[in-house]
Amino acid sequence: MAYAALRSLAQILHQTLNRDHQYLILDEKQQIESLVEKVSSIQDFLENSSQKITKHLERRIIDASYIAEDIIESHITDRIRSESARYEYGILEKISIRFNVIEKWIVSSPNPAYSGPSTLVSFDDFMDIEARLVRGSSELEIVSMVGMSGIGKTTLAKQVYHDSYIVQHFDTRAWATVSRNYNVQEILLNLLNSMGELTSKMHEMTSELLKERLYTNLNYRKYLIVLDDVWDTKFWDDVKQVFPNDKNGSRIMMTTRLENVANYANSCPPLHRLRFLSDGRGWILFREKVFGNYYCPLNLKGIGEKIVQHCQGLPLAIVLIGGLLSKATKTQHYWKYVSENVSLVTTSIDELCSNILSFSYKHLPSHLKWCFLYIGIFPEDYNIHVSKLVKLWVAEGIVKPVGSKLLEDVAEEYFLDLVDRELILIHEKKSNGKIKTCRIHDLVRDLCVREAQKEKFFHVTNGSLRGIQEGSSIDRVSIHRNTNTCDDKILSSPYVRSLLNFDCEVTVPEMSNMRLLKVLHQQGTLEFSNEIAEWVELRYLDCMSMHLPSISKLRNLQTIILRRDMRRPLYLSLDIWKMPQLRHVLLEYVILPDPSSFGIEGDRSVFVLENLQTLSLVMNFRCTEEVIKRIPNIKKLGIHYKDEEMDLEYYCRNNLVHLRKLESLKWINFGYSFLMNLSFPTSLKKLTLVEGGFSREDISIVGSLPNLQVLKLRSTAFFSQVWITNAREFLQLKYLLLENIALEGWRVDRTCFPKLESLVLKDCYDFVEIPDEIREIPTIRSIEFNGWVVQFNFSMVMAIGNDGPEDLIVNSSY
Structure with missing residues (x-):
């Protein structure tokens, strides 16, 4: 059946090329020719290969063929009937992506060049979930995956969620992890964020307003929502009204450990229950984790297979043991020792995981x-x-x-x-x-918390000291969500050295006794008072605040991160130059004082910030020789020029070249021709330019940087409507982002971008097409063009297990 469907499609494609080619626009002829090659390749495989394909893959080939026929014939017919018919550019891209993935699944090499995160997912599981998402009723349906912890529910959900076929099928997608102690507001924010709809004002909205905003964004759009790790039926009652049913084939994918939770949400039957891995599939996963692309020595293979059997088919257990052995001495003696210890507990999966996790932790250096x-x-x-x-x-x-x-x-x-x-x-x-x-993983975190509290390393609380024995040390305290108050005993304890608050509002006056505090992380707003000046041991400060008090006495401060919801300048005092322990300063929109104000008396070397590596975001940064001398080891710098009338020489911008260890530079509002005759340090690896303009000479300056790997251009303008790259430019570049760029064309010399892996174009609506020279780069992995995503790495191998051949997705780029 699959072969017949392909034959029918091939006839339509040839007819379009030979008889109806005058109705094709832009590069559609080349796209159809490319599609003919893909279809022919799949036909040859089906006709000549002795390897059988699964029913799911055959169904996918048939569906893709019929969809392709419908799209091509309907659009050609529309164009024949009316010259004013809408010419929807890019319509063939959807078809090409589907057949590109199919082709790579069945005819690609089992040793792909892709080196990204490795996973192991049953091909049958993958195809079943995907089919239930894209086929079936037009009603809103909930597709649930059920299985115990560590069996691979989230891994499978991610594979499907990021698959290019799924990306193209739905208008929008969103993902949120729920967990046991969920917070509805956070989940709504996460969904909006993953859709690209989140704004800073939404953080101040109530849950009800966020629900209205999410409903509006989903309404009349075919959407896919993933709700990962749902524990409670109450959660569905809290959010179900957010998801409109426009009868357009929208889907909700849910993962849960509890069958009653899936049934309560009216999941479309049957529930998809994940199975344990067979010994054959488990061995492939184990071997990949321990040896990568290399073979397992024969003297270890038998022991390794026994270790896999002890893991009882649970992917998490196999992965953890594989991770342990990948770093350990690969001898028979040690592997036998591991095998014996893993097999000590085999009565239940829960005990097995606990045993393996404890074993892995104890054998850490x-x-x-x-x-x-x-x-x-x-x-x-x-x-x-x-x-x-x-x-x-x-x-x-x-x-x-x-x-x-x-x-x-x-x-x-x-x-x-x-x-x-x-x-x-x-x-x-x-x-x-x-x-x-x-x-x-949740089980790994449980081990961390359990062992940490046993070792008195830190204490996790919801705001109270319950569970801490009288007289116990509580050097480190972590306050988690879902609490509105914090125990006064914590805030008044002189023994707390580190306080990480991920939820409740804690103000400095309440912590006045914490004079030995070394680390303070506050998720929300922190209103400072003068007490902070007494925290002379403070090394790390991360919070949200509108102002910063005097920090001159904080002689040990290494990292200061101040998050603000405004662009009002924050003026720093000269004290900033007297803090030699500083390593990372992230203060949005700060004004850096002129260090020459110290005068010439005294030893200036005392005020050199030798340890400073990060400084951002500095407004109207004056890169004087005096500043360069004081930040010799800076690696990451963010600057924002707002005073456009100031003489450009005043900023001493040419001195940037003397920051010889600078690797990352973010430059906002750099003005037209601001890069003219500018030399960047050759150490630069990442460059972000926002709100400015380029001449051809300017971009050549950037293209000649010998170590540049990442370039992001946002809301910038080229003086020409066509970007022309000169020969041998951007030789090390791996990632290129063009966002909101008013370009119509791009001419690329074939010697440019030889190592480019990812190209992203966002809101570039005047842009016509991606140059062939870019698409033919051997290292290219993905191209995103105004929401369209094309991926170039996907492979499938066949694994022989105890139950016969099984299809496995081993590596997938997403």
Whole structure:
């Protein structure tokens, strides 16, 4: 049936090319020719390969073929009947994406070049969930996945959610993780944020207003909503009125451990129950985690297979053991030791997971144990910013100095080691490929909290000291959500050294006795008073506040992060130059004082900020020689020029080239031709330019930077309507963003962008097409063009398990 459907489509495509080509617009002829090649490739595979395809994949090929026929024939017919018919550019892109994915599934190499996060999802599970999302009734339906913790519900949901076929099928998508102690307002904000509809004002709205806003944004749109990790039937009562039923095929995908929760939400039957992995599939997952693309030595294979059997088919257990063994000595003696300890408890899955997690923790190197436990200080399902985690580790003093390395670099190595051991989950990546946010599995977090409180390392509370024994030390306290008050004993305790508050409003006067406080993180607004000047031990301060009091006595301060909802300038005092321990200063829209005000008396080296690595966002930054001398090791700088009438030379912008360790620069409102004759430091790896204008010479300055990997241009203007790149420009660039750019064309020399991986164009509505030279770059992985996303890496392998051949998705880019 699939072959016959492809044959019918092939005839339509050839007819369109040979007889109706005059009705094609722009590059549709090339797109159809490319589609012919894909269809032919799939036909050849079906005709000549001895390998059988699953019923789900056959159904997908048939559906895609029929949809393609309908789209092509209907649009050609409309164009023949009326010259004024609407020419919808990009309509063939949807078809091409579907067949591109199918082709790569069935004919691609089992060893893809893709090196992103690796997962293992049953192909049958994947296809079943996808089919239920895109087919069936036009009514709003709830598709639920049910299964125990660690079996892979969230992993499967992510694979489906980010699949290019699903992305194109729905008008909008949104994701929210619910968890046990959910907060309706936070969930609504997360849904709006993932839809790209969140504004700063929405944080001040009530839940009822947010529900109205979300309903409005979803109304009359075909949407996909993912509600991950739902624990309580009450949650559905709290949110169900938010989702309109416009009878357009919208879907809600829910993951839950509890069958009664799925049934209560009127999930479309049958519920999708995830199965345990067979030994064959479990072995593939284990081998990938331990050896990557390499083979397992024969002397370890038998022991490894026994370890997999002990894991009883639970993916989380296999991943954790694999992560442990990937870092350990690969000897028969050690593997036998692990096998024996894993098999000590096999009576229940819960005991098995607990045993494996404890085993993995106990076998961590000592320098990683505290770092690992510290992650439990964050709330359940919290998106942990890696940069924040690293700064906290450094401030807490749990990172051991290594030679001349920066403490932050050592901390990042610790973090990546924990990722390799599968104890930390990657959630989101930056444009440069580094990890932006992470999470930990609920079971892993439970272990962290349990062990941390046993070791008296930190205490997690909802605002009270219940559970803390009399006389116990409470050096670190983490206050989690769903509480409106905080126990006065915490706020008056002189023993608290670190306070991380993720929910309740705590003001400085209430914490006046905490004079030995080292770390303070406040999720909400913090109204300062003069008491902060007495916190001489403070190393880390992160809060939201409209003003900043005097910090001259905070001699140990390393990191200060002040979040503000206004662009009113914040004037810093000269004291900022007398704080040599400063490492990261993130104060939005600050005015930096002129250090020359110190005069010439005294030893100026005392006031050099040798440790300062981050400084942002500085208004009307004067890059004088005096400033350059005082921030010699700056790596990340954000500047905003607002005084457009000021003589440009006044800012001494040419001195930027002397910041020889600068890696990231964000430059806002840089003015027309502000880059003319400007030299950037060759160390620059990331450049963001916002609100300004370019000449051809300006962009060549940027293109010649030898180490530039990320370039973001937002609301900028080219003096020409066509961007012409010269030969051998942007040789190291991997990520390029053009947002709200008034360009009509782009001419690219074939020697440019040889390492480009991601191209994103947003709100570039005058832009006509992506140059062929860009699409043909060997390293390109994804192109996003005004909401259209094309991905280039997807592969499928066949795995032989105990129950026969099983289709597995091993690697998927999303």
